[in-house]
Structure formats: structure tokens, C-alpha cells
Amino acid sequence: MKIARLTLENNIILAPMAGISDLPYRQIMKRFGAGLVFTEMVSANGLIRAGKRTRELLRSAPDERPLGIQLFGDEPAVLAEAATLVRGDGELIDLNLGCPVNKVVSSGAGSALLRYPAKVARVVAAVRRSTDLPLTVKIRSGWDDSSINYIEIGRIAVGEGADAVTLHPRTRSMGFSGSADWAEIGRLKKALPVPVIGSGDIFCAADALAMLERTGCDGIMIGRGGYGNPWLIRDILALQQGRPVPPPPTPAERLEVARSHLELNFATFGPRKSLLDMRKHLCWYSRGLSGAAAFRTLINHTESLDEMRQVLDDFFTGAEEEA
Ligand SMILES: Cc1cc2nc3c(=O)[nH]c(=O)nc-3n(C[C@H](O)[C@H](O)[C@H](O)COP(=O)(O)O)c2cc1C
Structure with missing residues (x-):
């Protein structure tokens, strides 16, 4: 174009x-x-x-x-x-x-x-x-x-x-x-x-x-x-390009991209702004996975980026697609 x-x-x-x-x-x-x-x-x-x-x-x-x-x-x-x-x-x-x-x-x-x-x-x-x-x-x-x-x-x-x-x-x-x-x-x-x-x-x-x-x-x-x-x-x-649509991302793939997004945000804006900015994005990355509602509550209450990283890792590591 x-x-x-x-x-x-x-x-x-x-x-x-x-x-x-x-x-x-x-x-x-x-x-x-x-x-x-x-x-x-x-x-x-x-x-x-x-x-x-x-x-x-x-x-x-x-x-x-x-x-x-x-x-x-x-x-x-x-x-x-x-x-x-x-x-x-x-x-x-x-x-x-x-x-x-x-x-x-x-x-x-x-x-x-x-x-x-x-x-x-x-x-x-x-x-x-x-x-x-x-x-x-x-x-x-x-x-x-x-x-x-x-x-x-x-x-x-x-x-x-x-x-x-x-x-x-x-x-x-x-x-x-x-x-x-x-x-x-x-x-x-x-x-x-x-x-x-x-x-x-x-x-x-x-x-x-x-x-x-x-x-x-x-x-x-x-x-x-x-x-x-x-x-x-x-x-x-x-x-x-005439190829089939690839399968949806696995929880592990979502985690990788969400983590990468978080680290880019941190590198650009520092910890305080990232903690606030990333809440919405991380909630969006969790959509369609079982337990996403509880994850959203946890993410919205994290008080440091390290805590946010931990909540993120814990959730996506065990997450499954909602039936
Ligand atoms: C949160 C939000 C912020 C937006 N901010 C802008 C903006 O700064 N400039 C603009 O031209 N459109 C803005 N839009 C409109 C979008 O660019 C887009 O035209 C609109 O959301 C329709 O597309 P969608 O259905 O794919 O979201 C905004 C939309 C949303 C949801």
C-alpha cells in the first residue's frame, strides 16, 4: 500500500x-x-x-x-x-x-x-x-x-x-x-x-x-x-496470503508477549507508570482463559512490578482456555 x-x-x-x-x-x-x-x-x-x-x-x-x-x-x-x-x-x-x-x-x-x-x-x-x-x-x-x-x-x-x-x-x-x-x-x-x-x-x-x-x-x-x-x-x-488462520495463542505464548509488553513499558516509562498502564493490557491478555476474573482482581491490586510479574507468571503458567 x-x-x-x-x-x-x-x-x-x-x-x-x-x-x-x-x-x-x-x-x-x-x-x-x-x-x-x-x-x-x-x-x-x-x-x-x-x-x-x-x-x-x-x-x-x-x-x-x-x-x-x-x-x-x-x-x-x-x-x-x-x-x-x-x-x-x-x-x-x-x-x-x-x-x-x-x-x-x-x-x-x-x-x-x-x-x-x-x-x-x-x-x-x-x-x-x-x-x-x-x-x-x-x-x-x-x-x-x-x-x-x-x-x-x-x-x-x-x-x-x-x-x-x-x-x-x-x-x-x-x-x-x-x-x-x-x-x-x-x-x-x-x-x-x-x-x-x-x-x-x-x-x-x-x-x-x-x-x-x-x-x-x-x-x-x-x-x-x-x-x-x-x-x-x-x-x-x-x-x-491465502494461508489458514493459525491456532489461537497458547497460554505460554500469551505469557511471553505479555511479559515482553510489560518489560517494554517498564523500559519506556519506569515502574510507577508501568504498574498503572499495564493493568488494562494484562487483563486483556487474559481474556478467554479460565480464572481470568480472579486474575484481573489480583492484577488490579498489585503494588509493585515484581509482584505484577509474579501474578502474571503464576496465572498464565497454569491457565487453560475456557471451555
Ligand atoms: C480508547 C480509544 C481511544 C481512541 N483515541 C483516538 C485518537 O486519539 N485518535 C483517533 O483518531 N481515534 C481514536 N479512537 C478511535 C479509533 O482510532 C478507531 O477509529 C475506533 O476505535 C473504531 O475502530 P475499532 O472498532 O477497531 O476500535 C480511539 C478509540 C478508542 C477505543
Whole structure:
């Protein structure tokens, strides 16, 4: 798959996810074959104020590249300056035009921009002028049921220089309820001359193939389906290459990857943050194994990383698939 001058090894893309898509998570997903990984959304305002915590989100490592950097903001000039500041931090810039979260929307950013197509044009044009990196936008279907405008927004973005468009086909007011309307991805693909990436509700390898076949989209994005399940990417690659989907990971394989994730997290963030961050990931790695509920309780009460490692080893060493 190609996005402007960037050639990806495959068309499976890790979604930008605030609070999830940090460096260790991206490294794990990359190891399982993701063709492109995205940062969490990064505040353009935070970047130009040289915010340390914002900069921290751009921490990267050679083994995860190519890296897409997602920016959010609402001011064309601020977004353009932020795009200049991240010039050396990744291989692609994406603009967030879809985030439904109140805090982001009330500042005029994320999906709030979908309500102002003329502003979308100014934002994309300003960022396009400020960077020669491949530039993409990520959108939802529209603000609500009565204002579905993804095709208009997609055309505007491409007209102002976007090199690809990702669509999560839910409206802002849907949040994560209902299901993603993949037919909209197909309509967008037909309407645009650039690659279209589909995002939404891919939970197994068959879902991924179904989205590609039904919509004709060029790339697929993995979000919640990858939680505790980087094997999803391996499975999709197998199906795409005409091989059977490999058997699900054994408890020993899960332990190995969960341990590796924990150690990457520790190396990146140190013990305090890792202890908190890894709780959710380790709970996800345990899904579908007998005794997972009791394991979750234990993990959520661990007070040191050594204790966490011990609880992890004890659980997965004796665990079995739930009948
Ligand atoms: C916890 C969480 C955080 C997210 N953060 C972002 C974000 O920072 N930027 C963005 O464009 N989308 C964000 N999304 C949306 C995802 O990128 C994706 O489009 C959406 O989850 C639908 O895909 P899925 O069904 O595969 O999860 C987030 C989703 C979740 C669940």
C-alpha cells in the first residue's frame, strides 16, 4: 500500500488511540506485522507551547517505523506550526477530525470540525503548505444522523492536499454505540481518488477480509480488536496470503508477549507508570482463559512490578482456555 511517497509493507494499520497507542503498544503491534502504526492524538497547542508531556507522546524507536503522528487542534496556523515541529518525529502526519470526546470537541477540535467544512479546508491547506510529509485525515461519518457529510469532508480534504482518508463510519453522536456502517467506507472509496482506510469493528481476521472485500478500501485499521490480541494482525496477514488462520495463542505464548509488553513499558516509562498502564493490557491478555476474573482482581491490586510479574507468571503458567 502506498500513501503519497510512503510505501507500506502491508495495509494493516494500528489505530491512533488515546491512552493505548503508546510506544510499547506500538512496538508489540509492529512485531506482529502492522504495516503502519499511529501515535495517540497529540495536541497541536501543547506542541507549540513546548509542553513536556505532549512531547513525550512523540517518543519513538527505530523498530516501530514508519510512524504516523496524529495531531489535533482547531486553528490552521497552530496545526501548521505543529506539523513543522514534528517533521523529524515520524513519516506521516494525520489530522484528527473525528474525536468525539467532549473536552476535545468543546475546544473546536476533533469531530467538531466536521460541522465546519470551510474550516476543514483551511486546516488541511495550512498543514499541507507547512509539511512535505504524507498527510492524511481521519474522520467520522458526520456530527449526527442529520448531518452525515463524510463524502463532502473527504473531497475537501483531498482537494486541499490530503494523501489518504481514514473513515470510522459512526457519527459523533453515536460515540461507540451501534455498529460501524461499512457501506459508507465503500461509498467514500468510490468518491475519492486517493487511498481510503476503513476503521471500525474489526475483531477477527474474517472481519478484516470482509471489510476489504465489501468496501474495496485500500487499508484497514485495527483498534479495539487488538486489545491483548496482537495475534489478530498475524491472522489477517495469513488470510490475506491465502494461508489458514493459525491456532489461537497458547497460554505460554500469551505469557511471553505479555511479559515482553510489560518489560517494554517498564523500559519506556519506569515502574510507577508501568504498574498503572499495564493493568488494562494484562487483563486483556487474559481474556478467554479460565480464572481470568480472579486474575484481573489480583492484577488490579498489585503494588509493585515484581509482584505484577509474579501474578502474571503464576496465572498464565497454569491457565487453560475456557471451555
Ligand atoms: C480508547 C480509544 C481511544 C481512541 N483515541 C483516538 C485518537 O486519539 N485518535 C483517533 O483518531 N481515534 C481514536 N479512537 C478511535 C479509533 O482510532 C478507531 O477509529 C475506533 O476505535 C473504531 O475502530 P475499532 O472498532 O477497531 O476500535 C480511539 C478509540 C478508542 C477505543
